[in-house]
Amino acid sequence: MKHHFEIKVPHGKLVVVDVSVEDGRITGTQVSGDFFLEPDEAYEALGPALEGASISETTAELQARLDNALARIHDVALHGFSTNDVAVAVRRAVSGGTDFTDHEWEIIHPGPLPTRVNVALDELMLDQVAAGTRGPTLRFWEWEDKATVIGSYQSYVNEVEPEGVEKYGIQVVRRISGGGAMFMEGGNCITYSLYVPGSLVAGLSYEDSYAYLDQWVLAALARHGVNAWYVPINDITS
Template sequence: MSQQHHFELKVPGGKLVVADITTDAGEITAAKISGDFFLEPDEAFFEIAAALEGASTSEDAAALQTRIDAALRPFGERLALHGFTTADIATVARRAITGATDFSDLDWEVIHSPVLPTPVNVALDDLLLRQVADGQRGPTMRIWEWEDRAAVIGSYQSYDNELEPAGVEEHDVTVVRRVSGGGAMFMEGGNCITYSLYAPESLVAGLTYEQSYAYLDRWVLAALKKHGVNAWYVPINDITSDGGKIGGAAQKRRGRAVLHHVTMSYDIDAEMMTQVLRIGRVKIADKGIRSAKKRVDPLRSQTGATRAEIIDTLLETFRDRYGAATVELSDADLAQARELVDTKFGTEEWTHRVP
């Protein structure tokens, strides 16, 4: 039985690309590509849809792009694409086939958490991800608040390799292991900005893992631009700018849901950070310790804005773009998160699961 698929992609800094795809028995039987882009010569336009027809629905975006590029190659130097690329066409086609949703297709809620201990914030990520996966909660964006000093390490990092015991003790640092991979984050209360997205997996369907990071944080880059920060993604998961690295992202996928969270430095104490975290030799082999302390450039120095002002901009940007409603964590949510701290995130077994 044939199925109809539709997806629209606004290329960052470019034009709108729309794919209407018909599939049957695991094959693309008809394709229509449209949008407000510019393309020359005119006859090249019709070769794009023809190139997609006959492709297997299991082909990824790279394979679809190869088909499109081959179809357009005969046009040689006469070919000009403005406001989009063949990679964009392949991505929107793949997103259509996989039943992807865009941010604007979902009914979002935003939470600005009360001040909570870092272990509770980490536990909430696990809890809210599970709630979205189980259909108990809709898509949600949450901004953290905390006042303790913590080191949040990735799910697969070695405790001993990532932390300086003397620094952890001297600076009274709480060490928490999160559910996502990635690197360690030094998080002082009031000196970082951290947010989490909890969404159905359809939001990243058809995207590579690397593409999903940049896609999920487009709204953040737009918000930072309002404060004069020209920010972009450095694959896989770093956010940087003209002034230097701002922060990093991590993800965890569970069931039919995805957790994507980001910590950005607002006014980090780089000296203390290097006393608490062991900066991997491989990471800094060509830079040296002195440069390592400057790897993260705080938003305070880049914007001159207060942390609260930047958070307000993040909330405003998200609400304006996606029509999100503001909600609060329930007493039941907080109780379940604290229970998770007692049974998992605050335990030696979990914290030292990779010694």
Template sequence: MTEEISHYHSALKVPGGKLVVADVTATSSHLQSVQISGDFFLEPEEAFEALGPALEAASVQEDTTSLIKRLDAALSTVSAETKVNVELHGLSTRDIAQVVRRALNNATDFSDHSWEIIHSPVLPTPMNVALDELILNQVAAGQRGPTLRLWEWNDRAAVIGSYQSYVNELDPDGVRENNVTVVRRISGGGAMFMEGGNCITYSLYAPDSLVAGLSYEDSYEYLDRWVLAALAKHGVHAWYMPINDITSSAGKIGGAAQKRRGKAVLHHVTMSYDIDAEMMTKVLRIAKVKIADKGIRSASKRVDPLRSQTGATRSDIISTLIDTFKERYSARSVELSESDLQEAQHLVDTKFGTEEWTHRLP
């Protein structure tokens, strides 16, 4: 019995590099032929001719690491046979393996979707956290298209990860004395200290096809490439530090977290604009360890990577983020509906504002 043949296609723009395209023919079990193309540079010519054959007969289940090993082995053979070192410019074997995996998983790109941008009105932090669950569920159910939402708030809050212990992360006296609202979010990761105006937080709600074929670690970097481009407009050279940190030559800028549900993924990021480090250490137990690790002897210093590196106001940076996203993906601005706000408030009343949820890990 002849196995059914399927054809796959995917393209990937390498950050700071070139376009890599994969056209793959495969059965239900193995790759039959692979054609790699793009505007990259590669020497010698024999190296290019070895790329596709290196992946033929690979299992369709092989992960990125396994495909990289196949490619590296083939290029080493070319180098040995030609006595010429193989040079790839504008791509790496990791990029090739990644685009092949995305092809096999029918992955989509940002530009394949119609995006909406919500710049939220000023809301209490529990409402912002509730909106993450609400909009993620809407996207998963097909009730809303892919969305970028930028938060606004004016309260003082500590947002803890879904799997963090309340007492291990927070100082009860600091929480009470500084009038801090504690909210547990639905994603994992660490605690965030958030005063109005001291952070920039955004959430992406997207179909899971956007990260199809990417490892969990790679998906973080992929979903925030547009952010690094926006920061570059303010003169900030930023990059991803696995698994979920955005950093720069001046230190860490922010951290990301994800939650996947059904056919959708929530990816949200908080970046430090100008945090009161002394206040943070009174509220978050772990903050004292992190600040000491960064070599900041005095807790009275501020954590202000975006303000000090850009000289721009918080609102200016947010405007750049919105403009960059719109320029890249033709997104349109929309507003939260009254129904959205009512449903989010219901989630606050029944979940995110309750002692049961907030203290689910004592």
């Protein structure tokens, strides 16, 4: 069985892999792209380095195979990509991964809504995508009130002051995802949610999936002159 995947390295080059698999093991790998690699011997070593690898091997294990092969060659120089990028592409290929461009997206911007409705929609739409009744969706939230949204695993008493909640008329709600508490106010923040099938992050680690799903946001901000960057595990800062 043949598997194909392409990744555009952020601020780098395109990496394309075509992987042949039999009985759960890689039998051949063709790596291509617009990257630069010296000497030619190094390029010729990439595919053979992965032969025999199990399709269940992690990205780190696949990268180790590539690094070991290149370590035997003198004066190797990779430009616009790394062995990790190749390993990620191979892992995504054999895991049935898809890219943003493989899907038809629905963009939803319903305007200002009550906090509780916004949070309820988050759970509803995620369940719909998981059930296959909705395709990949990007939803922009707008708020008509002031709210503090706490993470799924946070403690109410440790995150908010009840007196302040009452005094300032703050809605406090708990979302279905992890992470920290956030203060939201109508007209003063941009909030969005991605609802995606598992294939979009197939082959990525939990942490790497956040970085991958945030790439489009960073690119969009850059086009508007905002120099923002990703901070693991789930933050964007500038």
